[in-house]
Amino acid sequence: MPINIPTYLLRSFMAIVDTNSMVRAAEEVHLTQSALSLQMRRLQELLQIDFFSRSGRNLRLTPAGRELYEHAERILNLNDKAVALLAQAGEKQRIRIGCVQDFAETVLEDVFANLFRENADLLVEVKVSISTELVEMLQRNQIDLVIRMSPQAQEADEIMASAPVKWYGKSELFDLPVLPIALLTKPCGIRDAIVDELERSAKPYRLIVETRSISALRAAVRSGMAVTGRAGMFMPPEHVYLGDSAPPLPMTYILLTCNPGLPPQIEPMIDLVRNSIVRFADSNYRVTAGA
Numbered sequence: 001m002p003i004n005i006p007t008y009l010l011r012s013f014m015a016i017v018d019t020n021s022m023v024r025a026a027e028e029v030h031l032t033q034s035a036l037s038l039q040m041r042r043l044q045e046l047l048q049i050d051f052f053s054r055s056g057r058n059l060r061l062t063p064a065g066r067e068l069y070e071h072a073e074r075i076l077n078l079n080d081k082a083v084a085l086l087a088q089a090g091e092k093q094r095i096r097i098g099c100v101q102d103f104a105e106t107v108l109e110d111v112f113a114n115l116f117r118e119n120a121d122l123l124v125e126v127k128v129s130i131s132t133e134l135v136e137m138l139q140r141n142q143i144d145l146v147i148r149m150s151p152q153a154q155e156a157d158e159i160m161a162s163a164p165v166k167w168y169g170k171s172e173l174f175d176l177p178v179l180p181i182a183l184l185t186k187p188c189g190i191r192d193a194i195v196d197e198l199e200r201s202a203k204p205y206r207l208i209v210e211t212r213s214i215s216a217l218r219a220a221v222r223s224g225m226a227v228t229g230r231a232g233m234f235m236p237p238e239h240v241y242l243g244d245s246a247p248p249l250p251m252t253y254i255l256l257t258c259n260p261g262l263p264p265q266i267e268p269m270i271d272l273v274r275n276s277i278v279r280f281a282d283s284n285y286r287v288t289a290g291a
Contacts, residue, residue, distance in 0.1 A: 161281030169227025182209035
């Protein structure tokens, strides 16, 4: 009849070998020293071999003990992997998305529809913040992917589309001697690009609204008191300035950046996110992904 070795006995045995101390091993496996000794006696009776020989205060493995240690290590590794995989299979599948506010109000609607159409039991966690904070969260493994905009792409970024940055605001404001401007707080790549173009063209300007909120930026433009520059989906077309009293603004990129350590089961969900971004870009800019 096969002998079944309880894994808790093997774990206690390995703790003794790894710490070379019954006292420290007992602490590691949360047992009293006498309980740990009883476990080793039980293991010895079960296998009918001696694992240890004493040399003064030190415990030394016998040849049979060394053989048992190698097998115990493999058995416990397999046990722990199986438990982890089964626990993961029982968990609700989730994806953690980070995006700038521009996309929280636009792309996410289609992202949600795509994801839940494929997996109704999915949990979607969304963080909305500025690009730099989202990238830091990605690096700390707090989110799985980031959807953002920037005039510059890094090596890890996947360029989904190019988007024109446009001026928004009342046309008469652009004819003022000093342009009243509203901008997102630093750091912001589009803000930097706008300021660079204004200074390059020697266009006088004055910052009158500074905010982290896209909604507040829109309110500043709608109030008729300030202008700003943003990608095409920022406001309805009637707010776009089409004159030539302000310098042209550069293109910006719609970027998707993924955590490089994602498990394979996340990849199909990321493909659905990609599809949503491509559809959004194509319908708003007529510019397809990778442009």
